[in-house]
Amino acid sequence: MILDNRGLEPPQPMMRTLAALAKLNQGETLTIINDRRPMFLYEQLDELGYRHETFAREDGSFEIRITKG
Template identity: 70%
Template structure:
């Protein structure tokens, strides 16, 4: 699943991301694209046990692939 959060003001990108994660099954992945590095999202993902990889894009946006916790 892919979610483009560009152009949205905080906290909308984080809310949309967490809502989309709820719809996924264990081990499934969600890729989000944000205008900026989602600093407040990372502690939430860590707390929930999700894994993620962050890649800065050439245009300055960030692509984050999140793998839902398998618990």
């Protein structure tokens, strides 16, 4: 599943992401695309036990792959 959060003002990207993550089953992955690195989201993901990887995209946005652990 891909969630495109580009063009949204904080805290909308984080709220949308957390809502989508709540629907995932163990081992499933959500990919989000954000205009900036979601620094506050990383803290939440770590606390909730999600694994995540961040990739810079050519257009200046960031792709974050989040797996429910």
